[in-house]
Amino acid sequence: MFMKVKNSKYDITVNLVCIILLVGTMLYLGVNWNSISDKIPVHFNAIGVADRWGNKGELLVLQIISWIMYLGMTAIEHYPQIWNTGVIVTEENKERVYRILKNMLGTLKLTVVVVFMFLTINSALAQELPTWFLPIFLVLLFGPMIFFIKKLVRAK
Numbered sequence: 001m002f003m004k005v006k007n008s009k010y011d012i013t014v015n016l017v018c019i020i021l022l023v024g025t026m027l028y029l030g031v032n033w034n035s036i037s038d039k040i041p042v043h044f045n046a047i048g049v050a051d052r053w054g055n056k057g058e059l060l061v062l063q064i065i066s067w068i069m070y071l072g073m074t075a076i077e078h079y080p081q082i083w084n085t086g087v088i089v090t091e092e093n094k095e096r097v098y099r100i101l102k103n104m105l106g107t108l109k110l111t112v113v114v115v116f117m118f119l120t121i122n123s124a125l126a127q128e129l130p131t132w133f134l135p136i137f138l139v140l141l142f143g144p145m146i147f148f149i150k151k152l153v154r155a156k
Contacts, residue, residue, distance in 0.1 A: 005080055005098045014106040018070055018113045025066075025117045029059055029124065037126045048129030059120055066116035073109040077102055086149065087156040096155045104148035111140045 029036075033056075041050030042058045076082070080098040089097050115137055122129060 003080055003094060003098060004078070005095075005102045008099075008103075010103060011077075011106055014110050015074070018110055021113050021117050022063075022067060022070060025120050026063060028121060029063065032124065036124045040123045040126050041128060042123060044129045044133075046134055048131050048133055050128050056124070059124055062116060062120050062123070066113060066120070069112050069116070070109060073105055073112070077105050085152070087152060093156055097152060100148055100152045100155055104144060104152075107144040107148070108141070111144065115140070 036056045036059070038056055039053050040056050040059065041052070042054035043050065043052035045051045080094075080101065083098075083101055085097055085101060087093075087097060118133075119129075
């Protein structure tokens with residue numbers, strides 16, 4: 001029951017934006033590496049105050065994790081038969097169900113890339129997180145999930 005979900009303009013745009021942000025963040029680090037402080041904030045509490053400091057080499061770990069997450073989510077997009085859809089997939093609804101879920105994965109992938117980019121640059125600047133970061137992050141993470149799950153339930 002293998003089915004390939006064709007890439008839409010949205011999928012192509014999301015992947016292009018993700019690649020631009022990932023490469024752009026790497027370029028930012030490369031260009032500014034010598035001016036980045038040797039000690040940077042690497043972990044923050046719920047209100048954005050740094051509670052662990054590390055060396056700037058940890059920014060590279062953050063970049064590696066962001067690339068692994070992007071590539072992993074991109075790979076998963078190609079195998080809709082392994083997705084936990086939350087609804088019964090039939091021949092009649094599988095295209096709709098898989099398209100909705102692929103859009104959700106793409107949106108979440110973009111969110112992850114944007115958040116990792118923000119965290120990388122923020123830490124490179126040796127700044128604490130703004131107090132709005134956690135609530136905005138949670139809205140950006142769970143908002144699309146709620147939106148797409150509602151859409152999925154209606155489409156079944």
